[in-house]
Amino acid sequence: MEKEYIITIFSENKVGLLNQVTTIFTCRNINIESVTASESAISGIHRYTIVVHTDQEKIEKVVKQIEKKVDVLKAYVYTLDQVVQQEIAMYRVRRSASIEHIVRKFNVRVLEVGEDYMVLEKTGHASETRELFENLKPHGLLQFVRSGVVSLPKSDAEREDLHHYLSLHDPQYGNY
Amino acid sequence: MSITTIDTAIEPRILTGSQAIIESIIAEGTDVMFGYPGGQVIPIYDALYDYTDRIHHVLVRHEQAAVHAAEGYARATGRVGVCMVTSGPGATNAVTGLADAMMDSTPVVLISGQVSASLLGTDSFQETNFVGITQAVTKWNIQVKRAEDIPDAISRAFYIARSGRPGPVVVDITKDAQVARTPFKYSRTENIRSYVSRPEVDIRSIEDAVQLINLSRRPMALVGQGVQLAGAEKELLAFLEKSGMPAASTLLGLSSLPSSHPQNVGMLGMHGNYGPNVKNRECDLLVAIGMRFDDRVTGRVEDFGINAKVVHLEIDPSEVNKLIYADVPVIGDIKDTLPMITERISGGKYEEWIDEFRACYDVEYEKIIREETCPTSGAVRMGEVVHKISTAVRDSAIMVTDVGQHQMMAARYFKYYNPRSIITSGGLGTMGYGLPAAIGAKLGMPGKRVCLFVGDGGFQMNIQELCTILQTRVGVKIILLNNGYLGMVRQWQELFFNERYSFTTLVNPDFSLIAAANGIEYARVEKRDDLDAAIERMFFHDDAFIMEVKVDSGENVFPMVPAGAAVTDIMLE
Structure with a gap:
């Protein structure tokens, strides 16, 4: 059965690595819903969060193939109930009186107020940012952008496993 | 970075990037290489001119052949095959060779020339994005744009190519890095933190495997090239002789075990021997040793080993459960895992079971092999x-x-x-x-x-x-x-x-x-x-x-498992 999976990848910061990882999805004809990448809590190690829609069997094979990449340290796969996830959306709208009501109702942050426009920010699940999008549309929504998902697992397993891995394979670990 | 250092010189010498390339591959033990010169590797070839007493460079006639020759060298010797090509068309010609080495786990290091760093991405003469192109057909690749980065890149390339499950590696070096000067100090890579070349063996997997082997009445070992890549031929013999089980090989695994060994029941797969294919359904245990269940071996996967439990000894975790579900995956280097299993199994004899394979061989001999190997008439x-x-x-x-x-x-x-x-x-x-x-x-x-x-x-x-x-x-x-x-x-x-x-x-x-x-x-x-x-x-x-x-122009290869059929549906004519 197909459903949403969140994959977390810890890797070296190497040119072209994202491409190598996404190619694995391409080979199996899996569409990537969202991807984010940035430095992780451990200096020098990057963290990718990838959201895909696929089935359990495929995702397990994909994760092993990702982990096989020489520059990837570890990859983990989660279902939505195993993580806390969040994303951010920004909306540029025309200034109008009707916006205030929406700002209050959806608990929106106002980032900037220009002469004839406002930039709003909403964090939450995709369904929440989408709902706000739909509500703003009739009121002069000029532009819209969503970040990809970032997520943290609820359990300690990932943190402990990564720690264990680094203490085994990186003699410098702990000195960062 | 975690590298054990073996100093090759106390006072670092100042070398050009090109000299550093040659000195680095010599430090890795290279004495034969295959290549073809071109615009973006002229400085490396110029440096090579002074090293002809230490490296035998073989001038091929096409870059694809340079990689295949390096593969042949690697497969025959167990060492890393080395080859060198220029940028652009020279590099793209090498892609088929890299793909071949990737599929067959052959350790190859390819050094490719690249346009100067300042020209990268500008569609300059003979520029291709070779690191991009070869991502899908290499175990690892890297572009080097500074002379001082050359020794470390080559050191890592050799380590990655030969360790773990071996494979091809590309080191793409820009022309300006080839001509710049750098202090040269070489260290052989022994560890890369993001890469596990020899997975730790889970003792529980060994125990589970032993239990299945001890209980089995009709087991068969499936021997792959992994045995030779691990240099574990002796360990395989010891395992087979104690376990007593029959063994069949994949195409690449054939010479892991002497043909004449009494437990060797032949080749698996589409044009393999009759016995190991037709007996597949009767097996109650398949012990896969360093093989990856290629579709030419399994035929229709739904029917493969349908009555058998599967123990899969494999160094690459991504091969486990990829095509055939393993009841007991044993992740690790076969050189480590096989002896651990051999030591613990109670040992057995399967004379009658092996006789059934011999009977299959006799059928195959009468139907096919005699006429094929000792014909008396015709072409x-x-x-x-x-x-x-x-x-x-x-x-x-x-x-x-x-x-x-x-x-x-x-x-x-x-x-x-x-x-x-x-x-x-x-x-x-x-x-x-x-x-x-x-x-x-x-x-x-x-x-x-x-x-x-x-x-x-x-x-x-x-x-x-x-x-x-x-x-x-x-x-x-x-x-x-x-x-x-x-x-x-x-x-x-x-x-x-x-x-x-x-x-x-x-x-x-x-x-x-x-x-x-x-x-x-x-x-x-x-x-x-x-x-x-x-x-x-x-x-x-x-x-x-x-x-x-x-030879006979109408000759066909038999036996044959038709594409998409079960291996037990193997045709003798």
Whole structure:
């Protein structure tokens, strides 16, 4: 059965690595819903969060193939109930009186107020940012952008496993 | 970065990037390399000019052949094959070779030239994004833009190519890095934190495997190339002799176990032996050792080992459960895991079970093998040529093949005595592989006879390498099995496409003239009676030789598992 999976990848910061990882999805004809990448809590190690829609069997094979990449340290796969996830959306709208009501109702942050426009920010699940999008549309929504998902697992397993891995394979670990 | 340092010099010398490249590959033990010069590697070739006493550079005639030759060298010796090409077309020509090495886990390091860093991404002359292109066909690749980064990149490249599950690595070096100067200090890489080359063995997996083996009544070992890649041939023998179970090999695994071993029941797969295919359904345990359940081995996966539990010994975790579910995956280097299992199993004897395989062999012999290897009438058969050559060379040879019908005949009828005595393109099935791979194998193992079996189609796909033989004097014995067809495709057209022989007939050149033009001794065999004399003549000299044999043009390879069928549906005719 197909459903949403969140994959977390810890890797070296190497040119072209994202491409190598996404190619694995391409080979199996899996569409990537969202991807984010940035430095992780451990200096020098990057963290990718990838959201895909696929089935359990495929995702397990994909994760092993990702982990096989020489520059990837570890990859983990989660279902939505195993993580806390969040994303951010920004909306540029025309200034109008009707916006205030929406700002209050959806608990929106106002980032900037220009002469004839406002930039709003909403964090939450995709369904929440989408709902706000739909509500703003009739009121002069000029532009819209969503970040990809970032997520943290609820359990300690990932943190402990990564720690264990680094203490085994990186003699410098702990000195960062 | 975590590198154990072995200083090669106390005071770092100042070298050009190009000199650093050569010094680095020498530090890795390279003494033979294959390559082709071009605009963006002229500085490296200029440096190489001063190292000809330490490195034998073989000038090939096409970059694809440089990689295949490096593969042949690597497969014959167990060392890393090294090759070098220029940017742009030189690099793209090498892609097929890299893909071949990737599929067959062959350790190769390819050094490619690249345009200067300032020109990258500008579509400059002979620029291609080679790191981008080769991502899918290499184990690892890296672009180097500074001379001081060269030694570390090459050190990592060799480590990654040869360790774990081996594979090809590309080091793409910009021209400005080749000419810049840098202090040179070389350290061999022993560890990369993001890469586990030798996974830790989970003792529980060993215990679970032992339990299944002890309980099994009809087990079969499936032996892959992983045994030879791990150098675990002795460990395999010990395991088989204690467990008593029959063993069948994949194409690439064939020489892991001597052909004559009483537990060796032959080759798996589409054109493998009758027994290990037809008995698949009766097995209650399959012990897969360093093999990856290629579809040519499994046939229809839903029917494969349908009554069997599976123990899968494998170094690459991504191969486990990829195609065949493993009841017990044993992740680790076979050199570690096999002895742990052997030590713990209670040991067994499966005489009656092995006799069933022998009975299958007798059926196959009567239906196919006798007529194929010892015919008394009709045109010369491929199998009889292989059989005669194998008998003539016994344990002194490495057999290399190209791809197609002759490959299957050679794999089936050659007898294996020593590890690493079959070199063939398995996963990618690359026509044109054979001739350059044979050149590489002979240069790696000059004391061995290297016998290349090649069809008339594949021979012409890298036939320019005869000029490499001419220039470098490589004593390869080329047995050209000429049936005037692209025989394997012709066979499928006959069996599955209503005998519509669409574009598989070959009008061939006069190969005797091609041999003569390249200064290579030549004999043509058209009649069975002339075969022995030609073989004797071929092995009389150490030099290269082409023996062209006109073989039956309508011959098919049997047994055969039709594409998409279960292995137990193997056809004997």
